[in-house]
Amino acid sequence: MQKSFLSSLFLALLLLCTPSHAGGKHDFSFKVSRGDAFYKFFFSTGLSGDLLTKLMSSDKRAQRLNNIYPGDKFRIILNDDHSLKEIVFSPLNDNPLNIYYDGSTFSYEKKKDARAGSEITYTVIKIQKSLNYDAKKVGVDAEVIKMMVDHFSWEIDFSRDLRKGDRFVLSWNGDDTPEAMIYIGDRKTIALFSHKDSQGRKKYYTSNGLTINDTFAFAPVKYSRISSGFSKRRWHPKLKTYRPHRGTDFAAPTGTPVYAPAKGLVKYVATLSGYGNVIYLKHGSELVTVYAHLSKFAKGLKAGNRVKKGELIGYVGSTGMSTGPHLHYEIRINGVHKDAEKIKLEKRSDVPNNKMSSFQKKAKRILFELNIK
Ligand SMILES: [Zn+2]
Structure with missing residues (x-):
């Protein structure tokens, strides 16, 4: 009985092992x-x-x-x-x-990697040419690359700061967008971690739970009034013609300090015929602010500098094509002039208090597993 069972088992195994095709x-x-x-x-x-x-x-x-x-x-x-x-x-x-x-x-x-939970999966982008080139080479989607540029541009000037050998590390947990994005350069490390709100919308925060962007102050000068707003058609007393005014003028005496309304990178410090002494600040990847007719620049300010919100950048004046002391202030998004009085810029936000400890635990785990201090 047992013998015949074993032999039929053997036969069954033999059949199973024989290719069916x-x-x-x-x-x-x-x-x-x-x-x-x-x-x-x-x-x-x-x-x-x-x-x-x-x-x-x-x-x-x-x-x-x-x-x-x-x-x-x-x-x-x-x-x-x-x-x-x-x-x-x-x-x-x-x-x-x-x-x-x-x-x-x-x-x-x-698929979520089978190792997820015990070990995270990650993509390492080592900079040889540019983020765009090197990220594509290791298979990172164009949308993810754009997202990286949008975020890191708040702290890194991609045209000046990025060095050969710098690394970007993306960690993944099954979504199409990374769980964390980390820049590791010679001089600094910037780590951003995702957090989903109750509606499932994902945002990235530094390990202290703040988004990397900055909230803009309304005006770059204190105690002043708007003397001329943004308009498509404005009488220009010097040129004696109607011209669009693509900025906001703040009336203030010569020498009034001008402050960066948000953190940014100094893109341009120059003296131009129309703008006079002018500063261009870049905030993130798409936003540029312009400060014109300055009497002078803050000491040592030059292109490539990083400025904090509220940092002195220059002084009100009447240089260039100006009818009297005022600050001409512009906000441009992807090169398009916006009305500073109307535009709603994204504010800095944070991880809600009741989610902070789990968020920070996750951030610590990722840094630990990637061996980043
Ligand atoms: Zn103006």
């Missing part, structure tokens, strides 16, 4: 080496060029398969009839991407 293999694993291309793996499984074309045009996420790097892994799984069933792409520095094929359409799923 004469062609044999249905599960292919590949590890990417230097110079490899995805299409080579794809074709080596016997799948067609037509299917590859269909796959590549199915979703922009498929483009990720064209940017593979040594150490990345693939599994291509076929059905019994040798049609495509599934592709599992496991990049070295990112969560796996599963692509399923049902015979007519492709569907995509980015």
Whole structure:
């Protein structure tokens, strides 16, 4: 009785181990080496060029398969009839991407890494040329790159401060956007961690729970009044013509201090014929403020400096094309002039008090696991 049970078990095992299809293999694993291309793996499984074309045009996420790097892994799984069933792409520095094929359409799923919880996954971008170039090279999406620039531009001047060898580290926990974004330069480290509000909206905060942007003061001068607002058509007494006034004028005596209304980077300090002595400050990636007709600049102020909110940058005057002492102040977003009296700029915000300890715990864990002090 027992003997016949064992022999039928043996027979069953034998049957299980025998390939069901004469062609044999249905599960292919590949590890990417230097110079490899995805299409080579794809074709080596016997799948067609037509299917590859269909796959590549199915979703922009498929483009990720064209940017593979040594150490990345693939599994291509076929059905019994040798049609495509599934592709599992496991990049070295990112969560796996599963692509399923049902015979007519492709569907995509980015998996949380199996290691999540005990160990986080991360992408390291080492700067060789530029953030844009080097991030694309390791497969970071254009939207994520833009987000990085938007945030870090509040503290880093990408055209001046970034050095070869600087690193950006992104940590992931299964979302399309990172859990944390960290810049590690020679002179400083800037770490931003995500937090979702009750509506599920994600924002990034420094480890003390504040967003990296700054809240703007309404005026860059104290105790003054607006003598001329933003308008499309204004009589210009010197030019004797109507011209748009694309800024706000604050009346104030010569020598009145002018302060940065928010933290920023000094982009330009110059003397121009119209603006006279003028300063351009950049705040984040899109916002520029302009201060014109100054009598003089703050001592030592030059392009490349970083200024804090409330820091002295210059003094009211009447240089350039000006009818009397005043500060001409402009706000530009992506080069478009905005009315300082009307525009609502994003304020600095913070992680709510009741979420702060879990937020800071998460930040500490990420820094610890990435071995960043
Ligand atoms: Zn003006």
